[in-house]
Amino acid sequence: EADIYQTPRYLVIGTGKKITLECSQTMGHDKMYWYQQDPGMELHLIHYSYGVNSTEKGDLSSESTVSRIRTEHFPLTLESARPSHTSQYLCASSDMRGNEKLFFGSGTQLSVL
Amino acid sequence: RKEVEQDPGPFNVPEGATVAFNCTYSNSASQSFFWYRQDCRKEPKLLMSVYSSGNEDGRFTAQLNRASQYISLLIRDSKLSDSATYLCVVSLSGNTPLVFGKGTRLSVIA
Numbered sequence: 054e055a056d057i058y059q060t061p062r063y064l065v066i067g068t069g070k071k072i073t074l075e076c077s078q079t080m081g082h083d084k085m086y087w088y089q090q091d092p093g094m095e096l097h098l099i100h101y102s103y104g105v106n107s108t109e110k111g112d113l114s115s116e117s118t119v120s121r122i123r124t125e126h127f128p129l130t131l132e133s134a135r136p137s138h139t140s141q142y143l144c145a146s147s148d149m150r151g152n153e154k155l156f157f158g159s160g161t162q163l164s165v166l
Numbered sequence: 167r168k169e170v171e172q173d174p175g176p177f178n179v180p181e182g183a184t185v186a187f188n189c190t191y192s193n194s195a196s197q198s199f200f201w202y203r204q205d206c207r208k209e210p211k212l213l214m215s216v217y218s219s220g221n222e223d224g225r226f227t228a229q230l231n232r233a234s235q236y237i238s239l240l241i242r243d244s245k246l247s248d249s250a251t252y253l254c255v256v257s258l259s260g261n262t263p264l265v266f267g268k269g270t271r272l273s274v275i276a
Binding site: 086092094095096098101103111143153154155157158159160 | 198200202207208209210211212215253257260261263264266267268269
């Protein structure tokens, strides 16, 4: 089983609040990713990182930001949450050494009121 | 044209049936291919990698056709527990993120 953890599992918050979604993995993976997925819809890559102090924006424009200060930790921050941010956020990681298998966390379901 | 295209379904099949999904990709330089499975309200999980020579894992067979730029997944003797969304995933190289298709939804009915 994957050793990648996301907290919180569910978050309901009011508009304008700053939030941070946590993601940690204990597998020593260099690559980490954040995806956004609405129910029944496709996955959208919003951020990724290939190592410490390296972050890139994904295909979907997002108002969120990420940081990668430690290999195992890849938090995602929304400075001012809006109802349009309501979605499921999935974190994933993979090994840099040619193995493309992605391990996903259980996700954070965010609802912004 | 989307990089990875799949028929969204749903495919509704009886238990024991054989069902096949196809997926096309647009970039001929793509190097790695995978099928992931995603259950309702769960995270995706790797089902199997797809190799050039084709590969089988129990009731599941994956094929790659580079000339036509498509991959396929065949499920034999469908079980109720096979009901899920199957995601076609393509990688251009080890230095670019995986590209996910929208998924094909399968419902196996008793």
